[in-house]
Amino acid sequence: MFELSATHSRKRVATVMGFALLLAGVWTGACDKSSSDSPSSSSDASASSSSSSRPRTASPDASPQTPRGTYIKDVEGPEPSEDTVLVEAGDIQVTFGDYRRFMRQRLLLGPRDDDGALPESMPRARRADPRAQRRAVRKLVRRAVVAREAERRGIEVTREEIRTALNDHERLSMFLPLLEGDSEVAPDVSTDSIPALPEGLGPENIEAMARHDVRERKLREALLDDIGTEQLWTLYRKRHDTVRLAFVERTNAPTPENVDAFVRRDRERGTSRIRTYFEEHRSRYRSPKMVKVGLLRIGSRANLDDSTWKRVARRLEESDDPSTLADELPLHYEPEAYFTRREHPDAFESSKGEVGVQQSGSRAPHVWHVQGWHEAESAELSRPIRRQIASRLMQQSVVPSVESKLERVLEIMRDVESGADGGLSEASLETLRTRLDEAGFELQTTRPFGRDRNNYVPSIGLAEPIFERAFELNAETPVPETPILARGDAYAIRLLDRSRPSRKAFEREQSSLRKRVVEQRRDRIVPRFVDDWLDAHDASFHVEPLRVAYGVLRKREPR
DSSP: OOOOOOOOOSSSOOOOOHHHHHHHTGGGOOOOSSSOOOTTSHHHHHHHHOOOOOOOOBOOTTOTTSOTTEEEEOOOSOOOOTTOEEEEETTEEEEHHHHHHHHHHHGGGSOOOTTOOOOSSOOHHHHTOHHHHHHHHHHHHHHHHHHHHHHHHTOOOOHHHHHHHHHHOTTTGGGGGGSTTOGGGSTTOOGGGSOOOOTTOOHHHHHHHHHHHHHHHHHHHHHHHTOOHHHHHHHHHHHHOEEEEEEEEEEOOOOHHHHHHHHHHHHHSSSOHHHHHHHHTGGGGEEOOEEEEEEEEEOTTOOOOHHHHHHHHHHHHTTOOHHHHHHHTTEEEEEEEEEOTTTOHHHHTSOTTOEEEEOSSTTOSEEEEEEEEEOOEEOOOOHHHHHHHHHHHHTTSOOHHHHHHHHHHHHHHHHSOOOTTSOOOHHHHHHHHHHHHHTTOOOEEOOOEEGGGTTEETTTEEOHHHHHHHTTOOSSOSSOSSOEEETTEEEEEEEEEEEOOOHHHHHHHHHHHHHHHHHHHTTTHHHHHHHHHHHHTTOEEOOHHHHHHHOEEEEOOOO
């Protein structure tokens, strides 16, 4: 019977749930390189025995199993053996042999031909699809982690549960009579009507698929049962512990005087912060390499279709004078234009003298011809760059000119009378608004927000420093001591209102809250558990052996 070794994916493993989802991904995997998917095929024999590297070439585009416009690129490297590790995390490993057996099982869910027969192998293009390879590995990893946790918890799967799972499965129920002693479960199904299993597969493979489905379902229920009172109280408190803020926002831009003072102080330091920053980020202060091209651009009276643009490019390529072409068509000739790689990748990656047509982007449409390149040049630490770096360094904290203004705002906020909880009544809020307006500041307010908003502050946006500080404000300290830097701006904030959750109210709502949480987490709790387990066990993936074994499906570049 097929059982996995066990293993991990990177940070977020794709959600794969139950047998219904197994069906959706059936044709997104890969098996061997040969036309047969049989474990006894010559391809697998060599995969098991060979460990030497060999040169490879791109496969031809003539295979009927390769989608039009694609080809399979072979990859050099040692052929994987059955024991080649694809994933390892903690005490879990998934091997190439596990992968092959898993992909053979997937044939049971594959499309049938007109006679109802199952496929004997995966299409070659599917086997070489990198995305399909990754998805299959992730499903294997998930199976492994689920199996390990189920064993740790003592979760067992009975024969009756396997029979029930198979009987309820849309695609596998027809195979139920093949299980020993189970023909009475589906008496109306004759074994004569069951399609022959692909070579190398037997009833034990069908049973293994059902076992995994039942095991994952039982683990899901166990994880949902683990959601206890204190976990629910934490969720309830996050949602119902809310804060509302009053705030003043200022752009954190230094004045020229601030910059001058910073530069002067920096020159007096033993180690210049500006010089250090410049050396660490020198590539930022250099002119990039640029391609020099001549352009034939559309003129005021021109209206050219695609075929005309291509003819212009051909004539230019045949050494027609660009100025003559421009007068004839009419077009505008620009003898020197410079583009970075991002602005004009086609021209940048061409050779001197090459010609092409650009239909979109900067100054398009146009015909271009490469004249040469302007090489990248390193900049010196000039006065403008020194001041630019000084401004950047100053903006890593609240700059002095902004800080002095917001400290005045904080003083006014402290002077307004607070309520018992540190908040403000409507009357006090209007008093604060008036006083700030008279001082030249605009007061804004947020909507109430809870800890479940994940650093999002209404009317401000994602602002972790403000979010964290907001929940520290209380009756004793309704106003922070200093302005807060967030999102590149500076803020003075004040507690406007605080609503804390009631344990009694929670206890009244606990039952309904639990139902909602269970329903919300039902489909996500196993994938999340797998993700967390893999993150905690430093999983590593090695998918290169699959590319060596099956090649990589690539799009063919247009000629």
